[in-house]
Amino acid sequence: MQDWLSDTLKKLNTTSDMNQPNGFSRLSYSPEEAKAHEAFRSVATELGLTVEQDEAGNQWATxxxxxDAPTIAVGSHLDTVHGGGGYDGVAGVLTGLAAVKQLKDQGVAPNKNIAVICFASEESARFGVSTIGSKAVSGLLDKADLAAVPDQDGHTVKEVCESFGLNWETIDQAEKPASFLESFLELHIEQGTQVEDHNADIGIVEGVACPIRLKITAQGMANHTGTTPMHKRQDALAAVAPLITFVEEEALKRNDTLEKQLVATVSTLHVQPNAMNVIPGEVQVGIDIRSVDDTAKRTLAEDIREYCKQIEAKRKVNFHIEVAVDNDSVTLDGSMQHQLHSICQSLDYKVLSMDSGAGHDVMNMALRWPSALLFIPCKEGISHHPAEYATMADLEKGSHIIAEYLKVETGDECENQDRSHRAIGLS
Amino acid sequence: MQDWLSDTLKKLNTTSDMNQPNGFSRLSYSPEEAKAHEAFRSVATELGLTVEQDEAGNQWATxxxxxDAPTIAVGSHLDTVHGGGGYDGVAGVLTGLAAVKQLKDQGVAPNKNIAVICFASEESARFGVSTIGSKAVSGLLDKADLAAVPDQDGHTVKEVCESFGLNWETIDQAEKPASFLESFLELHIEQGTQVEDHNADIGIVEGVACPIRLKITAQGMANHTGTTPMHKRQDALAAVAPLITFVEEEALKRNDTLEKQLVATVSTLHVQPNAMNVIPGEVQVGIDIRSVDDTAKRTLAEDIREYCKQIEAKRKVNFHIEVAVDNDSVTLDGSMQHQLHSICQSLDYKVLSMDSGAGHDVMNMALRWPSALLFIPCKEGISHHPAEYATMADLEKGSHIIAEYLKVETGDECENQDRSHRAIGLS
Structure with missing residues (x-):
């Protein structure tokens, strides 16, 4: 199995050598992403699957x-950030295909259709918008808003989709009704070290922490660094400094008592005019706050707002606060988690129940279908980087879990199970 | 006199209307600076002065x-930053010419040559290098270092000087020996509000506070904002935040006991990768510290270095500190200050003795010749901005002081004075 995984990993990355000092660059809807999709179609066809591209460029290998049989789906994506790794997304597509191969090799005859989905354009690196393919499938695509969003070369999403061979007018027809699928399972590299830190084999995700993001503008007054006395300044950067400290300290402090962990980051800062002899007149601050505990993240955002008022009261600097993003976190399907726990127990894999701090295609799918997410470890948690790495052993374990899951879900004993009923039983 | 000042102000700004919403843009050695120099030559010629351009593009109107008579010089510059005001530099050239006009109108017959200098390329806005013209005159030009310095369009100083009509090979021949001048006096807008705050008419500057500038790189590790727990981060921006606070607080605190005021500013910040979902991995910080008390500014720089070590000890973030600039402050000539104080007293102008936090052409000239600097108020201290403004009344007062100074210095009673001797007497 590991030989097949290793060969297919390279095929899906359209490379003969995974050791690439500059990493992989398959941006959203780029010719490089199309080339990876073509490799996916070729592997899937070899496995005897029927491959179709939907209106949003997602590949469905069924x-x-x-x-009239119900369909259960697994999958992830093949696009990458610029200079990214060869496992983010690929791991989920690869292990999905590998699971199908195992079923075929074992002569299993499923009683439901099995779809391996390769979603288009998951990464936000090109357009600042993530998971376009799975949004389209889940009916979450805002076509009007999205059309004119440009990449850094000024090419819009619409233009780029059309270069990819899609018809922009019909892209939203990729949406599937609830009856189309029975469930969706994604496997992904963790992009963190919790699984490893807990000496576990696999992470089973309970919830995906979607962010609240604040864009704060601190407006002071630019002036000459040499001629403006200290007590007469309206230094926007000096006003922002304690805010940066506050965000970090509050997140650390709150985690002492919160059940679900909170992370908060001042991740972007733009200083104007950013010249050596001019006092900063304006600073734009981006803050990213995440927790599956939506109340905890929104309370911190509110307290940041209050803290800005305290700074304003002490200094001649004004704060303008905009909520750029505020998405509810996503709770994944309880019965699927339960199923996956049982499978891991039978395979003797140690499980960590955890939350995901990063967004994935599954967060969109979960709003329409019972969905689950598995994390395999990645070396030192490094991701979006040429050094991104997952072992063949971990990829193989992941593929075994998916194969067992597919067997259980498509075997006779599951024929009449009602997933929503089981979910209520567990909640 | 105010009518002449107002007309000539417009001529030197090559405009018919000082009210320019986008300000004035006469970058170093640009065609716009050349046009202002041409206006200067025209006004000076009308006043009966002999105008020559030196090898560095400075205009000398004598x-x-x-x-064989000794020469005393006054002057400033006509170049501006991008979108700057019409008074920074222009005020000194204008009042120098106006003082000459007053002597001529009064039929004064000086016994020394009087030179009004219009220095080329004082602002650092184009090349990041300031006072090129006065550096050349004072023998401070580092031709080899300067030649290849580019502007933001990639044009080098050498190329641009040659477009200005200069011969780069001979630019350093603009240097004048100590015997060439007896003294130099510059008038400039204050670019601060101390004169106004003290309800004074004029500032007489004792020293020019040249900066010490630190370039600090904080090296942490970029990582995903969602998947990296708070206690496992190497957040370079969170590490830098207390440093920004430290710089401001220490400058404020030290000013309680320092005789000469200190200003310290974190003026530039570059965050990498500066993306909403990535923890800052690297932050570059620029710090500008100024005081005429060189010990005070260097002590603060040393304490900043120590403070960075304290942060390093607490966090997995490393600091690399580079001293980009460390210039001794310049003490101006005591006897000239004394002379100017007497003149202001006789004119009934209230004087503030002060230091300059900004650099000016005079700081170079002072290293070779006895030199002095006068500050007239500018509205709200605003400078390098279209709203920069000085009143005609203040420009006129400045011109009267310069006229009186020229009369005293070039009258019979001063013929045999030894400036350096007087300076010792006052020190």
Missing amino acids: WVVGK | WVVGK
């Missing part, structure tokens, strides 16, 4: 057992 | 009374 083991069709019957036109 | 009232020649004898080939």
Whole structure:
């Protein structure tokens, strides 16, 4: 199995050598992403799957057992950030295909259709918008808003989709009704070290922490660094400094008592005019706050707002606060988690129940279908970087879990199970 | 006199209306600076002065009374920052010319040559290098270092000087020997509000506070904002925040006991990668510290270095500190200050003795010749901005002081004075 995984990993990365000092660059809807999709179609066809591209450029490779049979889906994406790694996204597509191969090799005859989905354009690196393909499938695409969003070369999403061979007018027809799928399972590299830190084999994710993001502008007054006395300044950067400290200290402090962990980061800062002999007149601050505990993240955002008022009261600097993003966190399906725990126990894999701090295609799918997310470890938590790495052993374990899951879900014993009923039983 | 000042102000700004919403843009050695120099030559010629351009593009307008007579000089510059005001530099050139006009109108016959200098390329806005013209005159030009310095369009100083009509090979021949001048006096807008705050008419500057500038790189590690727990981060921006606070607090605190005021500013900050979902991995910080008390500014720089070590000890973030600039402050000539105080007293102008936090052409000239600097108020201290403004009344007062100074210095009673001797007497 590891040989097949290793070969197919390279195929999906369209490379003969995973050791790439500059990493992989398959931006959203780029010719490089199309080339990876083509490799996916080729591997899936070899496995005897029926491959179709939907209106948003997602690839669906289906083991069709019957036109009216229910379908369960697994998958992830093949696009990357600029100079990214070869496992983010690829791991989920690869292990999905590997699981199908195992079923085929074992002569399993599923009683449901099995789809391996390769979602288009998951990364936000090109357009600042993530998971376009899975948004389209889940009916979450805002076509009007998205059309004119440019990449850094000025090419819009619409233009780029059309270069990819899509028809912008029909892109939203990629949406599937709830009846189309029975469930969705994604496997992804963790992009953190919790699984490793807990000496576990696999992470089973309970919730995806979607962010609240604040854009704060501190407006002071630019002036000459040499001629403006200290007590007469309206230094926007000096006003922002204690805010940066506050965000970090509050997140650390709150985690002492919160059940679900909170992370908060001042991640972007733009200083105007940013010249050596001029006092900063304006600073734009970006703050990213995440927790699956939506109340905790919104309370911190509110307290940041209050803290800005305290700074304003002490200094001649004004703060303008805009909530750029505020998405509810996503709770994943309880019965699927339970199922995956049982499978891991039977395989003797140690499990960590955890939350995801990063967004994935599954967060969109979960709003329409019962969905689950598995994390395999990645070396030192490094991701979006040429050094991103997951072992063949961990990829293989992931593929075994998915294969067992597919067997259980598509076997006779599951035929009449009602997922929503089981979910209520567990909640 | 105010009518002449107002007309000539417009001529030197090559405009018919000082009210320019986008300000004035006469960058170093640009065609716009050349046009202002041409206006200067025209006004000076009308006043009967002999105008020459030196090898560095400085304009010298001289009232020649004898080939072997000593020469005293006044002046400033006509170049501006991008979108700057019409008074920074222009005020000194204008009042120098106006003083000559007053002597001529009064039929004064000086016994020394009087030169009004219009220095080229004082602002650092184009090349990051200031006072090129006066550096050349004072023998401070580092031609080899300067030649390849580019502007933001990639044009080098050498190329631009040659477009200005200069010969780069001979630019350093603009240097004048100590015997060439007896003294130099510059008038400038204050670019601060101390004169106004003290309800004074004029500032007489004792020293020019040249900066010490630190470039600090904080090296942490970039990572995902969502998947990296708070206690496992190497956040370079969170590490830098207390440093920004430290710089401001220490400058404020030290000013309680320092005789000469200190200003310290974190003026530039570059965050890498500066992306909403990535923890800052590297931050570059620029710090500008100024005081005429060189010990005070260097002590603060040393304490900043120590403070960075304290941060390093607490966090997995490393600091690299580079001293980009460390210039001794310049003490101006005591006897000239004394002279100017007497003149202001006789004119009934209230004087503030002060230091300059900004650099000016005089700081170079003072290293070779006895030199002095006068500050007239500018509205709200605003400078390098279209709203920069000085009143005609203040420009006129400045011109009267310079006229009186020229009369005293070039009258019979001063013929045999030894400036350096007087300076010792006052020190």
